[in-house]
Amino acid sequence: MLDLVFRTPRIWHPHLPLLAHTPLFSRTNMLVRFSFYIKLCYYIHMRISRLFSRPRKEAPKDEISKNAQLLLRAGFIHKEMAGVYSYLPLGLRVLNNIQHIIREEMNRIGGQELLLTALQDKEVWEKTNRWNDHVVDVWFKTALKSGGELGLANTHEEAIAALMTHHISSYKDLPFAAYQFQTKFRNETRAKSGIMRTREFIMKDLYSFHTDEKSLDAFYEQVSDAYMRIFARVGLGDVTYKTFASGGAFSKFSHEFQTICDAGEDHIYVNTENNIAINEEVYTEETLKTLSLDTATLDKKTAIEVGNIFKLGTKYSEPLGLMYTDETGEKKPVVMGSYGIGPGRLMGAVVETLSDDKGIVWPESIAPFKVIVTGLGDSSAVREKTDELYEMLVRHHVDTLYDDTQDRPGEKFSRADLFGIPIRLVVSEKTLAEGDMVEIKRRTETDTDLVPCDDIVALVK
Ligand code: ATP
Numbered sequence: 474m475l476d477l478v479f480r481t482p483r484i485w486h487p488h489l490p491l492l493a494h495t496p497l498f499s500r501t502n503m504l505v506r507f508s509f510y511i512k513l514c515y516y517i518h519m520r521i522s523r524l525f526s527r528p529r530k531e532a533p534k535d536e537i538s539k540n541a542q543l544l545l546r547a548g549f550i551h552k553e554m555a556g557v558y559s560y561l562p563l564g565l566r567v568l569n570n571i572q573h574i575i576r577e578e579m580n581r582i583g584g585q586e587l588l589l590t591a592l593q594d595k596e597v598w599e600k601t602n603r604w605n606d607h608v609v610d611v612w613f614k615t616a617l618k619s620g621g622e623l624g625l626a627n628t629h630e631e632a633i634a635a636l637m638t639h640h641i642s643s644y645k646d647l648p649f650a651a652y653q654f655q656t657k658f659r660n661e662t663r664a665k666s667g668i669m670r671t672r673e674f675i676m677k678d679l680y681s682f683h684t685d686e687k688s689l690d691a692f693y694e695q696v697s698d699a700y701m702r703i704f705a706r707v708g709l710g711d712v713t714y715k716t717f718a719s720g721g722a723f724s725k726f727s728h729e730f731q732t733i734c735d736a737g738e739d740h741i742y743v744n745t746e747n748n749i750a751i752n753e754e755v756y757t758e759e760t761l762k763t764l765s766l767d768t769a770t771l772d773k774k775t776a777i778e779v780g781n782i783f784k785l786g787t788k789y790s791e792p793l794g795l796m797y798t799d800e801t802g803e804k805k806p807v808v809m810g811s812y813g814i815g816p817g818r819l820m821g822a823v824v825e826t827l828s829d830d831k832g833i834v835w836p837e838s839i840a841p842f843k844v845i846v847t848g849l850g851d852s853s854a855v856r857e858k859t860d861e862l863y864e865m866l867v868r869h870h871v872d873t874l875y876d877d878t879q880d881r882p883g884e885k886f887s888r889a890d891l892f893g894i895p896i897r898l899v900v901s902e903k904t905l906a907e908g909d910m911v912e913i914k915r916r917t918e919t920d921t922d923l924v925p926c927d928d929i930v931a932l933v934k
């Protein structure tokens with residue numbers, strides 16, 4: 474490993490100079506070498522020639538959704554079976570970027586991250602009467618060798634309420650909220666929407682715990698605002714509406730966040746002026762009256778549910794015995810809310826909404842790489858300049874993919890378009906002949922520009 478570190482002098486790491494001042498086998502020395510090695514591995518994988526996932530000309534014949542077709546062709550995902558997909562390196566980078574944005578917004582409203590288990594206890598679910606397949610129709614269940622049954626998690630209201638009985642006892646413990654990114658299993662009957670409806674998927678689920686409804690209402694609004702920030706940050710802000718949907722025993726309505734898109738499975742009525750919408754499942758005279766809306770101001774649209782928020786009240790805390798003692802010493806059930814987003818569904822919705830006839834178009838905020846760099850032709854001058862440009866960008870922490878293959882220019886360009894990388898930089902005999910220039914093109918534009926190599930970092934950063 475150290476060999477590898479010292480034989481690659483052209484790649485620089487900010488901690489390397491430290492090595493000169495520390496004893497060879499000291500902790501700092503080892504740590505610097507280790508972090509450098511990790512960085513080095515990272516650099517190596519950013520070259521297309523080394524990337525194991527190969528783009529393909531055609532998506533599998535049985536794949537009908539646009540998001541899965543494009544993501545499969547680009548080598549971002551792999552289809553294991555209907556409704557079950559693996560994320561390959563490029564796809565995982567997008568998913569991680571989306572999760573990073575969601576995590577930031579959850580932390581910002583005080584969410585505490587945890588990770589609950591995917592295997593779930595039958596006894597806990599029996600307490601809410603939801604172990605029954607007729608009540609919850611998406612269960613995957615399995616048997617223990619030692620006897621007895623387990624469930625594969627399809628949601629975590631039960632599990633988290635049961636867990637919190639160990640942590641909540643007094644009103645002084647409330648309010649708080651906890652969230653996770655965790656795998657859910659759902660035996661969905663429909664699996665025709667690519668990564669937007671899968672039988673195994675990561676969900677961000679947030680749960681909040683309160684003494685009363687007033688506290689829940691205030692937090693619910695904070696989550697709603699955080700959700701709108703998330704959808705704006707991933708590039709869907711203009712087409713995503715907070716939508717009234719069916720509630721439960723505790724509240725008249727819940728809210729879904731619906732992204733307008735023909736590939737969606739839901740139908741909503743949108744009022745663009747007030748920025749709200751109503752799901753057709755609650756589109757009644759009574760709802761319109763309650764919300765003071767007129768049918769004339771509403772347009773029917775097809776949409777994708779990318780997230781939802783729900784006031785649960787005491788639906789789970791009562792049967793699971795999640796109680797707190799109030800100021801007067803009285804025992805009361807904890808008031809709960811639950812809030813979900815599917816990062817995979819969101820990724821699929823971005824592909825469905827923003828892609829064009831050439832391929833995917835990622836917003837910079839979630840793109841697997843911000844920049845793709847390539848050299849045209851096989852002259853050593855071009856190769857050297859392209860290497861230099863790539864290393865310069867990496868050194869300045871610009872996420873850069875290097876198309877270092879010998880493929881034809883047309884092939885390289887259509888791959889860059891298919892991958893949806895926001896900025897394409899090209900070095901060729903032509904750009905070198907103009908001086909120390911690089912050609913720049915944005916994925917969303919058709920025109921190219923020539924820019925001095927020295928200006929590139931400032932331009933793309
Ligand atoms: P739907 O009505 O579309 O089935 P849901 O009402 O079952 O969704 P929740 O159980 O509240 O949704 O899940 C929270 C979020 O998880 C959803 O808003 C969606 O973004 C995502 N999600 C739900 N089901 C799936 C799935 N099968 N595949 C991918 N993401 C999903």
Ligand code: MG
Pocket residue numbers: none
């Ligand atoms: Mg569902």
